[in-house]
Amino acid sequence: MDINGQAEGSVIEERSARRRLPPQERRQQIIDGAVAFFAEVGFDGKTRDLAKRLGVTQSLLFNYFATKDELIEAVYEQVYLNRLAPDWPDRLTDRSVPLRGRLLAFYSEYSTLIFQYEWMRIFMSSGLSGAELNRRYLKHLGDVILRPLLGEIEFAARSGEIPTMEDIWNLHGGIVYIGIRQHIYRTPCPDDPSVAITRAVDRFLLAFGIDEA
Amino acid sequence: MDINGQAEGSVIEERSARRRLPPQERRQQIIDGAVAFFAEVGFDGKTRDLAKRLGVTQSLLFNYFATKDELIEAVYEQVYLNRLAPDWPDRLTDRSVPLRGRLLAFYSEYSTLIFQYEWMRIFMSSGLSGAELNRRYLKHLGDVILRPLLGEIEFAARSGEIPTMEDIWNLHGGIVYIGIRQHIYRTPCPDDPSVAITRAVDRFLLAFGIDEA
DNA sequence: TCGCTTATTGAGCATTTGATCAATCTTATT
DNA sequence: AATAAGATTGATCAAATGCTCAATAAGCGA
Structure with a gap:
């Protein structure tokens, strides 16, 4: 955000004035x-x-x-710091709130957190170069977010279909792919991904007989 | 596959023997x-x-x-050469075949084509470095595959929901994400992605009232 | 077997790049 | 204002890297 104070004292401060910082x-x-x-x-x-x-x-x-x-x-x-809010696991499993609302709230917040130039590109670069932190993050995401989510879907499911972890990854991947198109491929994207996300979540819930829309 | 003939004449051919090739x-x-x-x-x-x-x-x-x-x-x-078979547009819009079958056939072939180490990683690397070929490929994919697909979904839709291009990209992204997890992130994945793909396609069709399963 | 074409090599050039360190200058303190 | 501490610089090194080119030798035809 603030690369330099830039103006301090004189209006035009000759650049490259040696500046001493703590x-x-x-x-x-x-x-x-x-x-x-x-x-x-x-x-x-x-x-x-x-x-x-x-x-x-x-x-x-x-x-x-x-x-x-x-x-x-x-x-x-x-x-990578604080990219996963610690209260999400609790909020995602708070059954006093309708599942659809929980899912939409999560992906609304999560997408604004990760659909950012720096995160998307550094995550992808580090993934490509095999950084361990990358796999750790994804394992963590799977353990504390997606796995509990699977439990919630199972619990709420009204149709005969039993959700699998791969189903959850598919939901997640479809959403994340928006950010990939936007920041990695730099392809035309909707400015506001929330409607696409909402529709994806609703399709997913519908498949398991969960329609609270 | 074949880095070198390696054995030709003598069983142990001293390496670095200067070899003259056309x-x-x-x-x-x-x-x-x-x-x-x-x-x-x-x-x-x-x-x-x-x-x-x-x-x-x-x-x-x-x-x-x-x-x-x-x-x-x-x-x-x-x-990038021949990564998109030229007959897919026709086969995807061949309404003498049930839409579900067309979709499954396409993603079955397409996934075996792109879920490969070299393709996945070079596509991602070139995307990150802003290669024009990348955007061209995605635009082409959108124009000759996904856009027609949207038309087919619209045509077959039995529910009130009207599909959008973003819905199609979401279906596509969720599937492609399997390959990303496998070859970019090197995360545990199903050896055979076809069941995950089938389930994703079925969820998608169900949302538009298309159930031929 | 000899000779010729040319695919291949090895030495090397000019930059680039990560890293070092003594000299310099800013700033807080007295 | 003077001083000391230490943040910052500029010059520089060694290794790495893209690229060149004259010399070498592999393989084909005679």
Whole structure:
């Protein structure tokens, strides 16, 4: 968001005026810049380009991160942090609320969280390069969100169809694919994915005889 | 498949025996190797590593491709070529066959075509790096497969729901996501995706009152 | 078997790139 | 205003990397 104060004192502050920041602050600034940078160009982006974008020397980066890999690790942490709200498992299994409402609320919040340029692209890049954090995230998602969701669908099901984990992944994948089209493939997409999501959820529930619409 | 003849005459042919191939053949061998190589490590893979894997000098690559980018273009062509069978549009709109059968036949063939390591990873890599070929492919897919499919669903629909293009993309995305989990994220997946696909298609048809199951 | 064409090699060039470190300059403190 | 601490820089290194080219030798025809 804020790459630099940019204007402080004089209206036109000659750029590249050496600016001294508290280490913690500078570190965070570098991480934020690195997230945006690597999201855009991939993890093979050059440290010199990142430094230039930050308005800082390349050597400065190595004062805060011993190696480029260490910086990338920090980027991972920053991006993966808090991507799964801890209260979702509870809210998804709160049977005092209709299942459809729970599902729509979850995917409404989740999609605004993940349908973002930085997340989508860094998640995909790290997945491609085999980052362990990626599989950990997906396992976690499966364990604390999708598996309980399967239980809820089973519980609410009125038709003979018994849902499977693959069915849940299919629902999830169909929704996530919107974000992939938008930020990875950069293909024309609806500005507001919520109607597509709602319809997907309703189709899914209908198949198991759950129609609260 | 065949990196080298490997055994010809003597049982143990000392490797790195200089082997002279017809240019066309060598070129194809390089392309095939490059597809596998770049699929695995991404397009920032080094030409020296690729050459080593081919059992050939790095400089040889530049006798067949002026630049690395040109080699990558050849990889694109090789991978994207014939990924969409030209008879699918016709078969998908052949109303003498039940829609469900057409859909299942299409996704059965299509999934075996695209749920492959090389395709999935190169398609995703090229998408991330903004390759034009990627968007072209998706536009083509939308135009010649998914759009006609929308027409077929509309025609067969028995419920009040009117399908939209986004609904079709959702069906498609949910299915493709299986391949993404398998080859990009390397997450546990069903060996045979056909049951998941069948169930997804059936849920979709059911939502529009099309149940021929 | 000899000779010729040309596929292939190996050495090497110019940049790029991650990483280092002593010198410099900003800023808080006195 | 003077001082000290340490954040930041600029020059630089070594390795990696895309690419070139003269030299080499594999395989075909005579």
